[in-house]
Amino acid sequence: MAKAHDFYTQVLGFTKTFENGDPVGYMILKRDQGELHLSLQPTHQAASFNVAHLLVDDVDRLYARCVQHGLRVTKGLKNQEYGLRAFVFEDPDGNRIDVGQRI
Structure with missing residues (x-):
């Protein structure tokens, strides 16, 4: 969770608004109108498909x-x-x- 927290807050600019557990097993992050919920899954295997979609104002900057x-x-x-x-x-x-900006 610490690695995910650091990435989403430091790289993508989210702010933590809630966490639960010791160690933390659930966290809510927010940025502008978007909210991201993270859950600790010790045996997590990443999916081969997109699990989140973001619409942003400056896709080139985020890229x-x-x-x-x-x-x-x-x-x-x-x-x-x-x-x-x-x-x-x-x-x-x-x-x-998946990240996009309307053309």
Whole structure:
């Protein structure tokens, strides 16, 4: 949980609004209108599909930040035919996150 907390707060700019347990097993993070709920799963295996989707105001900036922090980008940044400029990256636990900005 500490690794996830550090990533989502320091890299993506979320703020922790709630945590439960000792050690912490559940946490709520918030940024702007978005809320993210994290649960500790000691035997977690990352899925091979996107588990979260973010709409942002500056996708190019977030893409650059992900690259700067050495995150694995599984789908590169490009304009999609469905009206988003988008990319997919993996968080430090291997969870795939789809990020887009309306064109």
